Amino acid sequence: MASHDLNDTAHRILDVAEGLTQTQGFNAFSYKDIQAELGIKTSSIHYYFPTKSDLATAMVDRYIERFLEALEEIDQKHKTGLAKLQAMGRIFVGVAAAQKLCLCGMLTSDVLSLPQDGLNELRRFYKETERWIMKAITQGINDGELKDSTSLEDTAAHLLAALEGGMLVARVRKDSGYMQAVLDQALDFLGK
Amino acid sequence: MASHDLNDTAHRILDVAEGLTQTQGFNAFSYKDIQAELGIKTSSIHYYFPTKSDLATAMVDRYIERFLEALEEIDQKHKTGLAKLQAMGRIFVGVAAAQKLCLCGMLTSDVLSLPQDGLNELRRFYKETERWIMKAITQGINDGELKDSTSLEDTAAHLLAALEGGMLVARVRKDSGYMQAVLDQALDFLGK
DNA sequence: GTCTATAGGCAGATAGAC
DNA sequence: GTCTATCTGCCTATAGAC
Numbered sequence A, B: 001m002a003s004h005d006l007n008d009t010a011h012r013i014l015d016v017a018e019g020l021t022q023t024q025g026f027n028a029f030s031y032k033d034i035q036a037e038l039g040i041k042t043s044s045i046h047y048y049f050p051t052k053s054d055l056a057t058a059m060v061d062r063y064i065e066r067f068l069e070a071l072e073e074i075d076q077k078h079k080t081g082l083a084k085l086q087a088m089g090r091i092f093v094g095v096a097a098a099q100k101l102c103l104c105g106m107l108t109s110d111v112l113s114l115p116q117d118g119l120n121e122l123r124r125f126y127k128e129t130e131r132w133i134m135k136a137i138t139q140g141i142n143d144g145e146l147k148d149s150t151s152l153e154d155t156a157a158h159l160l161a162a163l164e165g166g167m168l169v170a171r172v173r174k175d176s177g178y179m180q181a182v183l184d185q186a187l188d189f190l191g192k
Numbered sequence C: 001g002t003c004t005a006t007a008g009g010c011a012g013a014t015a016g017a018c
Numbered sequence D: 001g002t003c004t005a006t007c008t009g010c011c012t013a014t015a016g017a018c
Helices: A008-024 A031-038 A042-048 A052-077 A080-095 A103-109 A118-145 A152-173 A178-190 B009-022 B031-036 B040-047 B050-078 B081-097 B104-111 B116-143 B150-174 B178-189
Strands: none
Touching: A008 A031, A008 A042, A008 A052, A008 A103, A031 A042, A031 B009, A052 A080, A052 A103, A080 A118, A080 A152, A080 A178, A103 A118, A103 A152, A103 B104, A103 B150, A118 A152, A118 B150, A152 A178, A152 B104, A152 B116, A152 B150, A152 B178, A178 B150, B009 B031, B009 B040, B009 B050, B009 B104, B031 B040, B050 B081, B050 B104, B050 B116, B081 B116, B081 B150, B081 B178, B104 B116, B104 B150, B116 B150, B150 B178
16 A cells, blocks of 8 residues: 555554654554544544554555655755765754654564564665665766775665664764764765 | 672573563563563562563663673773774674664663663763774774774764664664674774 | 444553462 | 462454444
């Protein structure tokens, strides 16, 4: 079920669920929390998402869809590889500033309580994002902005790991500049 | 309460709780799970750790204590800064290989359901570990192995973020070489 | 589609016997 | 210290009226 099949109420439910997952974790909130925030009864939520697994799947689907769209927009808006990476980094800095975690990063903690499909979705998120990063780095190298990489794949894996980990640590540090510093450092390593 | 005040049973409880937290998350297991694995009734567990918050605190305390001890041992066993960083990295590669997360990384997801003390403990873990990394990098620079850093603090923050994030992504990737690749890449950036 | 009411189970936690 | 028994409350989920 793609996210454009969902109606307004379903989207609002996912909005709240997404926020709660990113701040508290998927196992840490209940349908009652959504009820409280949205003013719609838990039984009505079950009407849209019969089980919490269904909710998880729909939530991740929509998140990944939107994230990959955002990356496409970056591709169109920014010219150079470095500018693209910086724009992507800004997304993560924003998430950290909101005291949140990447939805997929958070779900990775809860992964064992998710349906099998959920694991595949998360894997897809990391794969696709790394692929996009590899493309951007390649372009940066061709642009002459970034230095040649011995292993493009490892370099991309490393950048993503640093961003995911940065958001994690930032939550505890509560230091508003921390995530930006991690990003700058990671991109600095890629420069000439 | 330092961990040397705990008796055998308490330690065995913490062993199980630690494993469950690192694989499933703190909110995802119950006293009943410990009972199942240890053959001791939940009420007896409450005897040692009256509330789950108490359990969390004791668990993190012991984990940090042991981790910092391991870093001290590394300091004694290894001579150069780079060798020390590699030895520390091996700890994290081992955790990832066991399909686990760093205990503190995992708890950082659940941080809002922890007692306030827990947050301070996690902050201490990151601070101390970064401090140790900074020392090792400084030594590596003096040894002539590592290149000079514009900001020692940011470089250390970045390395720790990459390691924490690497373990996160590795859980989903289930690629045994992934974590090692992230580590190698991160250390490569520090080299000359 | 949204509601009220409720089932059935498991969570954290406590009392008190041994 | 470890046990049995039990409390209270919250969770996911369903039935059925409107």
